[in-house]
Amino acid sequence: MGLIPQDKILLIKESFDIVDLISEYVRLKKTGQNFKGLCPFHTEKTPSFVVSPVKQIYHCFGCGEGGNVFHFISKMENINFFEAVKLLAEKKGIVIETGDAAKKDEYEELFKVNEFAVKYYRQKLKESKTAQDYLSKRNLTPETLEKFSIGFVPDEWDGLLNYAKRNNISTELLEKAGLIIKRDKKDGHYDRFRNRIIFPIVSSFGRFVAFGARVLDNTLPKYINSPETPVYIKGKNLYGWNHAKINIPEDLGVVIVEGYLDCITCHQYGIINTVATLGTSLTKDQALLLKRYTDKVVIAYDLDAAGINASLRGIAVLVEAGLDVKVVVFTGSKDPDEYLNKEGKEAFLEKIKSAKSIVDFWLDIVKPENLADLKGKLKLFSQMLPVVAAVADDVKREEYRKTIAARMGLPERLIREQIESHYEKLYNITVDKKKEINKATNAKVKNAKDLRTERMEKQLLILSLSDVEAAKRVKASVFASDFDDEAVKKILELIFVHCEKEGGFDYSAMAEELEGEARKLFTELNLDKVEYSEESRLKAENDLIRAVKNNRLEKRLKEIDAEIKKGNVDKELNNEYMSIQRYLKGAKAGKQQGEK
Ligand SMILES: [Zn+2]
Numbered sequence: 001m002g003l004i005p006q007d008k009i010l011l012i013k014e015s016f017d018i019v020d021l022i023s024e025y026v027r028l029k030k031t032g033q034n035f036k037g038l039c040p041f042h043t044e045k046t047p048s049f050v051v052s053p054v055k056q057i058y059h060c061f062g063c064g065e066g067g068n069v070f071h072f073i074s075k076m077e078n079i080n081f082f083e084a085v086k087l088l089a090e091k092k093g094i095v096i097e098t099g100d101a102a103k104k105d106e107y108e109e110l111f112k113v114n115e116f117a118v119k120y121y122r123q124k125l126k127e128s129k130t131a132q133d134y135l136s137k138r139n140l141t142p143e144t145l146e147k148f149s150i151g152f153v154p155d156e157w158d159g160l161l162n163y164a165k166r167n168n169i170s171t172e173l174l175e176k177a178g179l180i181i182k183r184d185k186k187d188g189h190y191d192r193f194r195n196r197i198i199f200p201i202v203s204s205f206g207r208f209v210a211f212g213a214r215v216l217d218n219t220l221p222k223y224i225n226s227p228e229t230p231v232y233i234k235g236k237n238l239y240g241w242n243h244a245k246i247n248i249p250e251d252l253g254v255v256i257v258e259g260y261l262d263c264i265t266c267h268q269y270g271i272i273n274t275v276a277t278l279g280t281s282l283t284k285d286q287a288l289l290l291k292r293y294t295d296k297v298v299i300a301y302d303l304d305a306a307g308i309n310a311s312l313r314g315i316a317v318l319v320e321a322g323l324d325v326k327v328v329v330f331t332g333s334k335d336p337d338e339y340l341n342k343e344g345k346e347a348f349l350e351k352i353k354s355a356k357s358i359v360d361f362w363l364d365i366v367k368p369e370n371l372a373d374l375k376g377k378l379k380l381f382s383q384m385l386p387v388v389a390a391v392a393d394d395v396k397r398e399e400y401r402k403t404i405a406a407r408m409g410l411p412e413r414l415i416r417e418q419i420e421s422h423y424e425k426l427y428n429i430t431v432d433k434k435k436e437i438n439k440a441t442n443a444k445v446k447n448a449k450d451l452r453t454e455r456m457e458k459q460l461l462i463l464s465l466s467d468v469e470a471a472k473r474v475k476a477s478v479f480a481s482d483f484d485d486e487a488v489k490k491i492l493e494l495i496f497v498h499c500e501k502e503g504g505f506d507y508s509a510m511a512e513e514l515e516g517e518a519r520k521l522f523t524e525l526n527l528d529k530v531e532y533s534e535e536s537r538l539k540a541e542n543d544l545i546r547a548v549k550n551n552r553l554e555k556r557l558k559e560i561d562a563e564i565k566k567g568n569v570d571k572e573l574n575n576e577y578m579s580i581q582r583y584l585k586g587a588k589a590g591k592q593q594g595e596k
Contacts, residue, residue, distance in 0.1 A: 004085055004096055009070075012085060013508060015092045016069050018056045024245070025076055025204065027293050034527065038292050041065045041075060045322050045392060050527045055507035059523035066523025068508040077205060079107055087205070110231045113169060113177045114200070114208035120163055121151025121198040128152050131197060134216045138261060139341050144268045147243070148199065153213070155195035178210070178226040193224065199260045201232070201278065202242045204289075209237065212260055212278065223260075225278070235283035238290075239263050239276035245293055248273050252352060253296025253324070255336075256282070256314065258307065262300070262336040269345045271352075274336075282314040287321035298355045300328040302335045308366055315358050319390050326355035329365060358387065359403045377408045381415070389422035397423065453551055457488050460544040462525050463537065464495050465507075470541055471499035477545045482552040487518040491525070553580045 019028060019035055028035035028051060039049035042063040051058040059066035065075065074084035086108065089096050125131050125145070131152035135145060144150075153159065161171070161180055171189055174180045180189040196213035203209045210226035228234055238244075238256075240263045248254055255274040257263050266274035277286065290297055299314050301307040311327055318325045328351050333339035340348050356364065362384050363371065370376035381404065388404070391397045401419055405412035460478075464471040480492040494513055498505055507526055514522050560577045563570075 004082070008089075008094070008096055009085055009512075010509075012089045012092065012094055013056075013069060015094070016088060017053065018058065018069050018072070018508075019051055019053045021069050021088075022051050022058060022072060025292065039063060039065070040292055043288060052507075052527055055526055057507050057511050057523050057526060059520075059527045061524070061527075064520040064524065066511070066520050066527075068511045071511065071519070077203075083107055107231055109173055110177050110229060111207045111209075113164075113173050113179070114210070114231075116164065116167070116169060117160060117177070117179055117211070118149050118151060118198075118200050118208055120160055121153055121200075122149065123151075124154055124159070125150065125152035125198075128154060130216065134197065138265075138337075139268075140264065141268060144264060147267070148240075148264055149202075149208075150264075151198040151200070153191070153193045153196055153198055157190045157194065160191045160193075161189055176229060178229050178232075192226070196224070199239070199264075201226070201237055201239060203231075203237060204241050204245065206242050207231070212239075214260070234278075235280055236285050236289075237278065238286055239278050240267060241275050241289070243267060244273050244275050246272075248294050250294075251296075253294045253298060254290055255298045255300055255328075255352060257336050258301045258310065259335070259337070265337045265340050266348075269340050269348065271340075271345065271348065277314075281310055282317050284317055284321065287317045287323065290318075291321045291323055294323075296324045296326075298326045298328055298352055300330075300336050300352070303329065303365065304334070311361070312366065315361075316387050316390070319358070319387055322392050324393070324396065325358055327358065327361040327365075328352060328355045329361070357400070357403070359384065359400045359407075363407055371408065377410060381408065381410065381418075385418060385422055389419045390426055454485070456544055456547050456551075457483060457485065458521075458525060459540065460548060461488065461491055461495070462528055463541050463544065464492075464499075465505065465526055467537075468499050468504050470537070471495050471505075473541065474545060475499060478548055482548055484555075487521045490514060490518040491522050494522075550584060553584055556580060557584075 022028060022035075022037075026037040026040050026049065028037040029047075033052070033054060035051040035053065036047045037049050037051070038044055038047050039060040039062050041060060042065075044062050048062040049058065049060045057066065057068050058072060067075075069088065070081055070084045073079070073088060074081050077084070077087065079087065086096060125135075135150070140150070161174065164174055164179075165171075171180065175182060175189060179192055181192050182189050193211065193213040196215055199212040199214070200208050201210040201212060210229070210232040212223055212225050214223050215221075226232060239260055244254060252273060255266065255271065257266065257274055257276050260276055260278075263274050263276035266272075275290075297318055299311050299318075301311045301314075303311075315325050315327070328336075330336070330339045330351065333342055336348070339351070362380065367376075367380050367383075370380040384404070388397065388400050391400065397419065401415050402412065404410070405415045460474060464474045475496045478492075480489045480496065483489050483492060491514070494510055498510055511519055511522060557577065557580050560573055560580075563573060564577070
């Protein structure tokens with residue numbers, strides 16, 4: 001670490017509760033002492049991601065990820081440990097003096113320059129009557145403009161560029177943030193956005209990562225957006241998510257709209273569980289992000305041809321992520337923005353509550369004309385099939401099956417056979433894939449004895465970690481070097497150091513001293529559900545210590561044996577061999593006696 005003083009790191013860490021922090025990203029449910037949720041680091045449908053409020057660490061039993069608050073943020077925001085510490089410090093207003101030694105922090109610089117641009121655009125909005133008129137014609141209140149940091153950029157080629165120069169911001173950084181563009185063939189740069197309303201895009205963590213910019217009239221392109229930058233990857237963010245994620249009603253879920261203005265208007269009317277897809281079609285990443293917080297989503301797109309196609313693509317992606325999807329149909333208005341301003345909040349909420357199921361959407365809106373004859377019906381059914389069959393929930397799938405049969409007048413048996421066989425096929429594909437992944441990870445085939453040893457060693461670690469006194473006893477009886485596995489060795493060394501410290505184990509601090517496989521194993525062992533009674537603990541402890549020792553000695557015997565076979569007749573080696581043999585014989589006899 002080095003760059004940030006250790007006591008500062010501790011202060012920052014202690015100002016966060018890991019459950020609260022992770023809850024900003026993952027929906028957690030309390031189960032016993034711990035909290036459980038769907039892992040944000042791999043795709044899963046049943047939760048194997050566990051967070052311990054007592055130990056202030058987390059572990060995923062699916063993909064193995066684990067650590068403390070810093071590791072979580074670093075992995076989640078795709079930044080390094082140092083940057084994660086800084087990010088969390090900033091969240092709590094803790095100042096870190098990093099001095100000259102601190103390396104340039106690219107992400108931080110990009111966030112900062114985006115923030116600088118937001119200030120500039122906000123100021124320009126205050127100076128422009130035209131832009132203000134445009135926004136008030138869209139019925140946006142000053143509070144809303146503030147909440148979404150909406151700005152304006154005048155019709156100039158170098159307004160931001162010059163303003164940044166006056167503030168000693170390098171063109172290099174502006175270009176990296178996608179705010180300016182290098183001139184073709186000539187020297188110099190020019191502003192990317194000109195004469196447009198600016199919608200800053202905020203990450204789930206509340207940082208400005210990019211911009212959307214809209215014209216004030218009907219010129220094309222209506223919208224232009226920031227390019228991808230190190231802090232902005234397209235298809236990963238959802239517009240409005242930083243506000244929406246805090247308050248998702250369980251019965252309604254999240255409302256997905258197409259445009260910035262749709263989303264902003266929804267929030268202004270108090271429908272704050274709304275997000276927008278940022279002009280691209282919904283991605284798998286976005287769907288998985290939603291799935292971590294809710295089971296339900298409602299799509300509320302325009303219902304022109306493009307909107308219907310976007311809805312269908314969205315449905316497929318969302319269903320695949322395991323979400324229950326419905327579609328709102330606005331009559332008489334083209335989009336949520338218009339509908340809300342015309343009909344008001346209550347009418348809009350009614351629309352959301354009475355949203356159509358994906359099957360009804362298909363039959364009523366997408367292709368009602370296909371219901372006229374059998375040929376059309378079969379064609380439509382084959383289009384719906386892959387999506388309906390991907391619905392993981394058995395009850396829901398059956399409901400859809402029945403609706404399709406009834407509304408299309410097709411034999412239910414036929415519909416069921418088709419959907420279920422397709423479902424099986426989809427399911428088997430996943431099973432095969434899982435098997436392949438398992439095969440790959442277990443490429444190094446372990447024999448039964450190795451596995452038994454591994455289990456014993458892990459049990460001993462679990463015992464040591466759960467009780468400082470036990471750890472001290474283990475420390476008195478075995479050496480870390482008795483173990484072969486590097487991760488086990490590292491953890492044991494760590495336990496031995498920490499069990500002598502005042503105040504017992506600080507698991508979060510211990511996690512910080514480990515990396516890679518060792519940290520994964522550490523969090524796994526800590527959140528494993530093995531419970532011992534007081535007596536069974538002691539017995540298990542003794543058995544395990546002896547087993548580990550014997551194991552080590554047996555290995556040593558084999559090594560010596562191999563040496564001797566090679567012709568090494570060293571006397572000391574021979575003595576060692578004899579004494580180990582004697583010890584092992586005694587140990588075995590002792591064990592048998594003990595059992596009697
Ligand atoms: Zn995982």
